[in-house]
Amino acid sequence: MKAVGARLPRYDAGAHVTAGTRYVDDVRIPGTLWAKALRSPHHNAEIVSIDTAKAEAMEGVYAVVTHKDVFKNVHGHIEALGVPGDEPLLAETHVRYKGQPIAAVAAVDEATALRATEAIEVTYKELEPLFDIRKAFDKDAPAAHDNQNWYPDFEGEMDRRQIRKGDIDWAFEQADRIVTGVYRPYPMEHVPMETQVTQVVPEADGRFTVYSATQAMYFSMGVVAAHLNWPLNKLKFVGGTTGSGFGGKVDTASETITVLLAVKAQRPVRWRWTREEEFLCSSTRAGWHMEIADAISKDGWILGRKMLTLHDAGAYSRFSPYGVTKHSFHHTGAYTIPNLHFDGYVVYSNRVPSTAMRGFGVTSVSFATEIHIERDARAIGMDPLEFRMKNANHVGDTSPNGVVYTDPSTVPVVQAIAEATGHELPANYRTMTAAMRTGDELPEHLAAQLGNPEDH
Secondary structure, eight states: OTTTTOOOOOTTHHHHHTTOOOOGGGOOOTTOEEEEEEEOSSSSEEEEEEEOHHHHTSTTEEEEEOGGGOSSOBOOTTGGGTOOOOOBSSOSSEEOSTTOEEEEEEESSHHHHHHHHHHOEEEEEEOOOOOOGGGTTSTTOOOOSSSOSBOOOBGGGBSSEEEEESOHHHHHHHOSEEEEEEEOOOOEEOOOSSOOEEEEEEOTTSOEEEEEOOSOHHHHHHHHHHHHTOOGGGEEEEOOOOSOOTTTTSSOOSHHHHHHHHHHHTSOEEEEOOHHHHHHHSOEEOOEEEEEEEEEOTTSOEEEEEEEEEEEEETSOTTHHHHHHHHHHTTTTTBOOSEEEEEEEEEEOSSOOEEOOSSTTHHHHHHHHHHHHHHHHHHTTOOHHHHHHHHBOOTTOBOTTOOBOSSOOHHHHHHHHHHHHTOOOOHHHHSOOSSOOOGGGSOHHHHTTOOOGGGO
16 A cells, blocks of 8 residues: 555656667567558459469569458457457458558568559459448448448347436426537547557467567457467467557557468568558547437436437447447446436448547547536536536446446545535535435435445
8 A cells, every 4th residue: 555646666667768668679580571561542442353463473572461361351359249240351352441451461671562562453443432420321321331331230139239227208308408419529549659560470389479569468369360260379479568559459450460471471570560551540549429418407407318329430340339338338427317218329431440549438428428417507507516416426326237336436526626626515515425315315216226236
């Protein structure tokens, strides 16, 4: 406990500021080849043909790989969680975003590898792209994905993440005010100081050592093994210092293709993305479209909430169904709302696939919820901090998906904010605790949602 609240130096700070930290790109293996990818110049197109003959014949080129070299070309990052794979490692029949890899080359140096990618001949049939997820459900919308423009495989074969709690019709019938709002946080690039980089070394015993900048080493090892149909013990992953990631380095973006090239070339191979590739081709935090309608009583209770969420997955699912699931469970924020009607869709577009970033799925809805809570309070002329205290989560209250809260922090956090900002709260809010609701804190409309915290 001596460390809590203390100012302690980072154990790795000295190496960071003196260039002593060793990253993946600092690994030096004699005879290493350079990897480069041929990427789609189109946002949405059919692939008519791929011809790699000229690249393969070039002097200094040791390996060229396409989808034909991958045992399992389509593998989902979270198939183990029930999310079917839909993204090819190397594009086969379609490209769905600009920058999608189609083929990769390993050559003696970077310049040769680049020339080899330029020598690969691909014939495309360009298609109309979809960029605005609000138009994805229109009958005449461009096809951004192989099946439909939104993810169809939530539990029970649902095409949305759905939450129903309480009696939403009653809430809106009883409301004195209905407050609506639309919130649209935009996509964001992670901008790690270290770009995606992988170094692969074939070993004498037939194994492959993979130096990876991944944020999830064993997860990435499983993804590579699944694509190649290898046992895990054929791979040795070496991590180390990751030069920032923020969620963007869980996608296993470069490891599998680099391993494929090393297998074919039987030489060490390094693939380091350029800064341009990182900006144009790496995954981003998703864009979101969130519509909220709150049913408010004149004395400051949130009786019910209707919410529609559209999550921009980009061209493929990746982790998006998981992100929307987390999003749905947190869509009431730090507040207890007994009657809920939530629909969340994972929507495809012809943007780069989106991924995790700092509180995946939750930061977006927290942004929307806090702004909307402010608007709720002002709509009925109530102090925003008092409104938050009135509707704050208490022990025994239940989350949107029925989890009973055992240690919610909303009450003490709002009290601390009020004290720090010199905001005078009425006595009943200054002395309030997060204990189970009783008396005036337990109106009739909140009684049915209570659970027993001792059971959890």
